[in-house]
Amino acid sequence: MDHEKNKIENLCINNLRMLAADMVEKANSGHPGMPMGAAAMAFVLWTKFLKHNPAHPDWPNRDRFVLSAGHGSSLLYALLHLTGYALPLEELKNFRQWGSKTPGHPEFGHTPGVEVTTGPLGQGLANAVGIAMAERYLASFFNRPLYDIVDFYTYVIAGDGDLMEGVSHEAASLAGNLKLGRLICLYDDNRISIEGSTDITFTEDRAARFAAYQWHVQRVDDGNDTKSLLKAIKAAQAEKEKPSLILVRTHIGYGSPNKQDSADAHGAPLGEEELKLTRERLGWPQESFHIDQQVQNYYRRALEDGKSQEDKWQILFDTYSSTYPDMAKLFQQWTKGELPAGWEKDIPQFAPDEKGLATRAASGKVLNAIAAHLPNLIGGSADLAPSTKTVIREAADFNPDSPSGRNLRFGVREHAMGSILNGMALTGGLIPYGATFLVFSDYMRPPMRMAAMMGLRAIYVLTHDSIGVGEDGPTHQPVEHLTALRSIPGLTVIRPADANETAMAWRCAVEQVTGPTALILTRQNLPTLDRQKLAPAAGLARGAYILSEPKDEEPRLILLASGSEVHLVLEAAGRLEQEGMAVRVVSMPSWELFAAQSEEYQQQVLPRYVTARLAVEAGLTDGWHRYVGDQGRVIGIDHFGASAPAAVLFEKFGFTVDNIVDQALQMAKDQECF
């Protein structure tokens, strides 16, 4: 009996290995070594533990599986195919080809059953921490006695590279602090990285390190020993107070007689000859993409099991719906990503005010007004909450004793913060936000890119947005960051000019369901513009809008600005009008939103025939040339800042009404606009 069981398990594991190796061979590209080494743990996890329904990958209470070692994608595709996801064998044969469902690294939204886009190392583990945090929050929000409608596990397979990356430290340290007992990470401890043995550079005691993070740590000395794997995962589940790391000693390229345990197995096909030898070694038929019938049957049980698991959950949810109809409705609403009617109704309108307030302060007020209506808006800061104004006042901290709290305390961990936001957004139901200084968006850039690629609604609150930082000096003053963030495809960057634009920016961010938004906010006060005299802030939604027009004539000159420079160009426009110039002022808070408008609208705001255009922004001049044109000018800052009070810096670096007026006049003169 045991022998039979071993036999079929072996077949199942070897089939994963050989499918992965075949895929890479056919594509002539990819990573066979990781799947061959980690096949046994994947088999045990997917057939003995993972609660999922291949026929319905979106079942909300499914367990989540994150392949942090995303280069092992062929392993995941093999599992998805065998367990019955909508991923036919043809797709496996089409691995890494144009238009296939099997890209080089797993892509969320592209392949059914892929929970997260992974590949950039370390992030998957941190995404999983975010998913596990989301699970805790959702569970505490929705579950009721006898009704654990949210109680899934989050499983990760991570490799050496994942654990070397800094983000693994940030995320693991936080996960231990938060006691995420339902997070279980299988560490594919194969001791080989691209440059060779991990001995050359990665000799830390990983087990002791994770124990120091307050994780539950186990070892499985033989990565092919399914019994030990089973036992370890069970023990990990039994440990409720700590996330679990299971160090599984594996062998990269397992089964390949000449490449096992060598870096050669990592990132290139085995080669026809070696593949043949591998099949021999594993007792496998000499046939590409062979699937053993027994194996197929074994894995396909997932369909039946998954259906029965989901059905069971559905029955629970149905009774829950009778008992707690409002909660059930809310659950469905959240899951669909819908916003409740009137969610925006308490967003404050800010009265005109010369002194005004910092847009970070306005943001704090708006956030709180929205949060009262959106209990699924959850977030926090990388240890800068008092400065970024991102605390939800009515809410508690999220921590093990109060998982219903929704103020997240990320610590000084921007990279993990961004990755955790991704995990939370991927889980479904939540609208996560994270805050830091704009300059430190550099630390968070990798997960921001992934959010954009996955099309996740994550909101970044990035304050202290220019030399306006003042005394903290150039290390803390963003200069190039607007340009750098605008360069990420799919990320919407919004730099509001005053409190009312800030309110509108938050609205856009919350409504932007198909991608992340970065709110770029000042440290310093900005006047609240008088919208009786100027166009309404609602114009922000179109990216750029005409704020003021010359009286009774066509504009001959356009002043454009974003954020803290808008009030300067308004004042300059007033002075220029007095000198007889017909000036239009355009507030341009978002290039991405503007680019999404019709060509007609764009021409209406920035008509080609007005060639005298001056843009002012306390950031790089780069990129503005496309809006000001060949004859236009840009006042920006193309060098690092300095340490001094903000007002001094604006003066020294030319962000003054005087300079704007001077430059506009010179340009007008050059172009004979008078």
Add this chain to the structure above:
Amino acid sequence: MDHEKNKIENLCINNLRMLAADMVEKANSGHPGMPMGAAAMAFVLWTKFLKHNPAHPDWPNRDRFVLSAGHGSSLLYALLHLTGYALPLEELKNFRQWGSKTPGHPEFGHTPGVEVTTGPLGQGLANAVGIAMAERYLASFFNRPLYDIVDFYTYVIAGDGDLMEGVSHEAASLAGNLKLGRLICLYDDNRISIEGSTDITFTEDRAARFAAYQWHVQRVDDGNDTKSLLKAIKAAQAEKEKPSLILVRTHIGYGSPNKQDSADAHGAPLGEEELKLTRERLGWPQESFHIDQQVQNYYRRALEDGKSQEDKWQILFDTYSSTYPDMAKLFQQWTKGELPAGWEKDIPQFAPDEKGLATRAASGKVLNAIAAHLPNLIGGSADLAPSTKTVIREAADFNPDSPSGRNLRFGVREHAMGSILNGMALTGGLIPYGATFLVFSDYMRPPMRMAAMMGLRAIYVLTHDSIGVGEDGPTHQPVEHLTALRSIPGLTVIRPADANETAMAWRCAVEQVTGPTALILTRQNLPTLDRQKLAPAAGLARGAYILSEPKDEEPRLILLASGSEVHLVLEAAGRLEQEGMAVRVVSMPSWELFAAQSEEYQQQVLPRYVTARLAVEAGLTDGWHRYVGDQGRVIGIDHFGASAPAAVLFEKFGFTVDNIVDQALQMAKDQECF
């Protein structure tokens, strides 16, 4: 006697505290808490251990001190002033003001005695790892029996934020692996961060964590106990095989009756009243910027001690010079950052070749040719050496058993790699390089920014530079990274078009002593252009240059490209010539180098009157508008890539000769250039 000693020590420590608090108070901005808490450890380190000569901050064998917790800058400035660096009291009074020598965070090159620009957390510790690595390499290269001309220590003071950041993990793990016994880190364990107690988010066992990294770990339970501090640092010095972490339990804002041990002490002035109370509590005169005469005398011994230490070293060096004159000369040359005559003479010239080679492959050859003449060229890759072609073939690995090796193995740790390069460059004498895929420059962006700000000669070898990555897919395909890197002020980005431009690019990078250079290289083969027919690759040094001109007539259309798209526009130009178009082809490998040219040269290459300009680059179109002008066009890619063979992607995304010809013809038609 002991009592007297205690008394003066106390005075010395309190004077640091009060100077720091006074500076922050006068500036009405800054961070008093850290200096007040860490004053005792700073006092012990600077008066009992630090080998330095305030009169000669550049003495090559001085110990290095890195204030990783850069927000505590006032502590450092107080130390520099008191020990006799060229930093008068007036500068302390001018803290954080325009033009002062005392900016908000310490700035290398700006203030004598400041070794590293710090502030962005975690990086200082990683810089220190780089410095300690440099020390090991320099020592093994130059030291001879009886002549330890390089044997300095690297000391760091780091705070909670430093240890939370992921880069601290990467750097510390590597430091343990490398057994950097002369690296000693004092951890200012004050248990307070901006959002409050570190308990809310940072409960990991730091001591156990660093022990897991193979560090020597000690605790000092009372951060004001100078005897224990002394003992611990001595023990750290005695430990030769491991870097040391000393967890020093301190109290943020020590001495402030109402703010000590509270986040209020972190980032704002104490306030006049609290400052008064603090002086009372510490028994200090109620006088701003008071310096006790005894204290002054005590610290000023550093001048005498420093001189005697340096003199002693100088005598040693002088005898060394007699015994090893060539080595001594080399030492001086390295220290001055000079290149030896003929260093570039073996850089290969690549013969024209239609098949050609990848620029990463050309780079590998050039690197090796240069390395043979520059034994101070040292570097490696973040576990991608085989792919980035960055191994120096004649050299060994740098590791504890072979510190004279100069192939660095960073592991999958880009952030640490960048920071370590900075540390090595700061040490003096070395030309460090680091390699990864261009897409992962995002992980290294924070230290790249700091390299640019500090003006360090660090060289980044960034390969796999576009959708040319192919099958690995969008997670691994850079699209926005050229734009993002070009946005960093002071970073020179070079994307060579073929093997000979790559050779020239390396030359520029090595000769660029005042800032970092990023070499952007292909994965895929590129034809080696025929320089008999085309302009020489030396033109690369000017950023953009005319590669080919129409026969016997003025150009009516300009095709611009960089890197892998240059051969495409050349081919397109040939086709367009056949259709009767007078086409100029401009290779534009570096915007920064081009911007450094005269207006005249720029106009010569891209004359205003040729309005029909088409730029082609496998990156964002953003930014190219400034070079093609209002009537020009750009073929680029403004979205993420896809997983497929590279050739397919170039085809699908419009990077083909056909598309270039079509677009050029359309543009020419629009502008009636025919």
